Amino acid sequence: MxxxxxxxxxxxxxxxxxxxxxxxxxxxxxxxxxxxxxxxxxxxxxxxxxxxxxxxxxxxxxxxxxxxxxxxxxxxxxxxxxxxxxxxxxxxxxxxxxxxxxxxxxxxxxxxxxxxxxxxxxxxxxxxxxxxxxxxxxxxxxxxxxxxRFVTSFRAVVDQGRVSAGQWVAVHGCGGVGLSAIMIASAAGANVVAVDISDQALALACQLGAVATVNATQVADVVEAVVEITQGGAHLSLDALGHPTTCFNSISNLRKRGKHVQVGLMLADHSTPAVPMSKVIANELEILGSHGxxxxxxxxxxxxxxxxxxxxxxxxxxxxxxxxxxxxxxxxxxxxxxxxxxxxxx
Missing domain, CATH: 3.90.180.10 (Medium-chain alcohol dehydrogenases, catalytic domain)
Incomplete structure (x- = not known):
């Protein structure tokens, strides 16, 4: 063959x-x-x-x-x-x-x-x-x-994230995984904030259901931008890229008792990212993985x-x-x- x-x-x-x-x-x-x-x-x-x-x-x-x-x-x-x-x-x-x-x-x-x-x-x-x-x-x-990408996002949003209608969902990274997650969360009735560095990717995110976008290269602080849009932070946030920065931001932009789901792979030099653990403890945040x-x-x-x-x-x-x-x-x-x-x- x-x-x-x-x-x-x-x-x-x-x-x-x-x-x-x-x-x-x-x-x-x-x-x-x-x-x-x-x-x-x-x-x-x-x-x-x-x-x-x-x-x-x-x-x-x-x-x-x-x-x-x-x-x-x-x-x-x-x-x-x-x-x-x-x-x-x-x-x-x-x-x-x-x-x-x-x-x-x-x-x-x-x-x-x-x-x-x-x-x-x-x-x-x-x-x-x-x-x-x-x-x-x-x-x-x-x-x-x-x-x-799509099935991993489905499990991340529906099974692990337990998304529900009316919640705010932040998706960091609008590649195949992130765009899938945006479509799925939107179909479940959630309000999605898409975060990326590409205006083209963010435009597609809007077409797939995102109600707001953040270009990480055009704001002083991604976390503050998401918290402001969601009026207190996301109920559910996904790192759909797999990078120390997007992982940190995804956890940090949660409201109290929110859920972070790590979907993007964290391998090689990225395998041990910094985590804002003091915020995880104080706000009773959940950190979850999603693997297929x-x-x-x-x-x-x-x-x-x-x-x-x-x-x-x-x-x-x-x-x-x-x-x-x-x-x-x-x-x-x-x-x-x-x-x-x-x-x-x-």
Whole structure:
């Protein structure tokens, strides 16, 4: 099969012909019809993930059609239209038995623990636990864009943040994760303040439901700006970028008993950010993480998409070829353009 392969961290990947995957007894092989280009892939290419072994094929935001099925798989057949969470569970550990597959003790992640979906085919483990059936009305590009950013934001806003109508929600960083969170929080009836350094990204945030914006390069103090807009601070705030500054600001702009959810990855030099702990204690703030979403929770999100309350297709920016995905991947840290880039030609 054709795939994007990198043989050294931070060195330009190339298109190569590599062996097709075979399904594990409990797994399937998916023919990739669309694949999102995500900042998490960039972190992997940079060498920030200890699970990656070289040479490597990145990619974890995927949708496609089941091509081959392992002998122990009961629920899936060749030809099924599917997607998959970027964190997969084993289905048998204590966390999986409690329904928390996103923090499985033996979790796997396509594009990190094994070769991923910047390719024509990808292997998925424990298919009966992790595959998600796609409605016929959902196109592959939109389904792929859900894979990491949208589902992580859904869990962050709905399950972890427990958002409710009328609350103020601050979203720091208006990339794919942040824009997803803005759409989801707005659909839940919250008032969203979008924070970014790009007027273009903030304009798109308004189109997706933000009622106010803050350009961090144009105000003296981001926290003060958010507190003023929200008349006392956000009930829920998300760091959707993953940077010490946005993390600190997200916690600091909360009102008393507010919730901060860390969605953006904090890796390498950013893994131990400063936290205003005195404010956390005095104001009884909650600090929460959000790490993907279980396959069994997709139904709630897909129902909102089919009803029209959520429109993730509006988040798609560029559609590119597998060859073009290399430049899109290695330039993720430049934050060029808006929306989600999706590979649709292989």
């Amino acid at each position: 054709k795939a994007v392969v990198f043989e050294q961290f931070s060195a330009r990947p190339s298109i190569q012909q590599v062996p097709d995957p075979s399904p594990a007894p409990h797994g399937v092989v998916v023919k990739v019809m669309a694949n999102g280009v995500c900042r998490s892939d960039w972190h992997g290419w940079m060498g920030h993930d200890p699970d990656i072994r070289l040479p490597h094929v990145p990619g974890h935001e995927l949708s496609g059609v089941v091509e081959a099925v392992g002998k122990d798989v009961a629920k899936w057949r060749v030809g099924d239209r599917v997607t998959v969470p970027f964190v997969g569970g084993c289905g048998t550990c204590p966390e999986c038995n409690a329904g928390h597959h996103q923090v499985c003790d033996s979790q796997f992640q396509p594009g990190f623990t094994h070769w991923g979906s910047f390719a024509q085919y990808v292997g998925i483990h424990y298919a009966d636990v992790n595959l998600v059936a796609l409605p016929d009305t959902l196109d592959f590009a939109t389904a792929a864009s859900l894979g990491c 979403m279980q396959a069994h929770r997709y139904d709630a999100m897909l129902a909102m998409i089919q009803s029209g309350k959520l429109a993730p297709e509006k988040l798609i920016g560029k559609r590119v070829t597998l060859e073009q995905s290399i430049d899109a991947l290695i330039n993720m840290d430049k934050f060029e353009g808006t929306g989600v880039t999706v590979v649709t030609e292989f």
